[in-house]
Amino acid sequence: MMKMSGRSIFSLVIVIFMIILVINSFEYNSKARLIPLGVGFLVLVMTFLQFLTDTIPSMGRRFSFLREKGMFTQQVNDQPNSESESQESEVRWSQIIKTFIWLIGFTVLLHFTTYLFAVPIFLFLFIWLAGKEKIISALSVAFGMGVSMYVLFELLLGARF
């Protein structure tokens, strides 16, 4: 029975990425594609097996060598999550995705303005709205970081970007 979890989705993403790279390899001359094709194909097969064991629990028993640990493993949480852990995992991922959306917003702001504007604005809004801190605290951190970055990059390092 197939069970899609965060773990199996992550493996699937790597599988898809590797398929794209392997297919692209055939566009290059034989010397250019020799190593990428070899390595890419190997990684594709390995990741596909990993995806199968993550998605179909019974496959894990068949491919037990996939569970070999490195020699210095002390404590590994490599088992598929239980149901309550899955729910916590989904909540966690949603928080992470929200944070990355904020960071994408910062990147867009940075692209159209300068870092001296983008950094304080982002920090203020992010700490206040996403971090749910007080406006004064958010403003203080935003101002402090803005000044610090100006001193570090403009005055001390003379960076121009």
Add this chain to the structure above:
Amino acid sequence: MLEYALPALYELLSWPSILFLILGSLLGLLFGILPGLGGPQVLALLLPVTFTMQPSHAIVLLIGAAGATAFGGSITAILLNTPGTPQNAATVFDGFQLTKQGKAGQAIGAAAASSVMGAVFGAIILTLILPIGRYIVLAFSYPEYFMMAVMGLAMIAVLSQGSLWKAIIAGGFGLMLSFVGFDPVTGSVRYSFGMDYLWDGIKLVPALIGLFAITEAVSLFSNKGSIASEKVNTSLKGVFQGISSVFKHFGLFLRSSVIGTIIGIIPGVGGAVANFVAYGHAVSSSKNPENFGKGDIRGVIAPEASNNAKDGGALVPTLIFGIPGSLEMAVLLGALILHGIQPGPRLMLDNAEIALTLIYALVLSNIVVGIVGVVAAGSLARLTMVKTTFIAPMIMMLALIGAYATDGMIGDVIIALIFGLLGYGMVRYGFSRVALVIALVLGEMMQQSFHQTLDLMGPSGFFLRPISLALFLITVFMLLLPLIKKWRKGNYDENVGT
């Protein structure tokens, strides 16, 4: 090489090198104190800052930071029951117990002395090995460089913590990422997908910033609250008693330093392993092991000596072969390349003074933070009370602007974000970031060595040269080692059963 010893030391102690060393050390101490952050993060953040510096100043700043994080992490481990970095995990066991007994000063003193002396020990071993390394290097050619890189990657996978299979996948994935862009061997542009930005390949700095700084900052932010929950005990009486305890247990200190140095030499195996192995040795070699975990000062001396000695060991493969001995060394390698210094075989022949500068800087940074840490441990530990909702966004900004400062290209910021997301997934699902980074660093060298061997010597070039063949056989053995162990265990269980 020894003719550069005094000039390198003079250069390091002169202005402004000494300023950069102190600054790097203090930053490393700060990052070491904050749990969730450590050597890779501070180096990834400092790397773009060093672009406009002279190479020698940049290296001093970076190695100062790298050398200081271990002791910074021990302060948090001892005072707050939370390891500041993974390489201080074992220090918690006895360190915090000493704090609870009102002996925090003794523990901090012992950690400081062990750290400084452990770093000195590792540096001495490095200094002794490096001149021999020059002769080893001259015996190496393209097949040996290729096999060495392959063996390094195999070692990282086999000796990693966690799933061996996933570590190999991560290493292979890192290799594929290293193939993106212009191929100097064939002149082809690979995997650019029509984007001019990717013609130069995946840049190491934004990738490192994403994998380590962004990933950790995002994780920290999602765990709202302060980083540590224990109240800070600021009484540090007994510091000198702690320092003298290292001399009282000098044999244990020496053995732990040897353990750390050897583990540091093995590529990809980090301070966390050194920390635990040394602690385990201290327990097993003790006449009264039941005292460990209850505030035995030896439980602080052993792991702290080991995790600082490992830095000297990690520099051995980094400087001699250009293969990073640890994650921090992978970042340092990137820094050397960015500043026009090619690590590996030519470094020992062309830039021997750089190697000596690294060694001196490593020792001096530990001395600086040892003194500062002892004096200011209590106050510094209060930083862990700052809420993650403040610290994490600040780190994100420093990280992304650092990536942007590389070339002023928004593409670098996007790469940092992509690798940040990738890094979070890798941590969450047990894929080794170390294997990916080291493969990303080694990929180009591996590919060039491979093609050069084929062009000059043909496929037999890999197997007809004795060193290359030996490295190949070691690699195969290492990859088969887990299966061999399993087969032997299966046979043993079967025999016991009958």
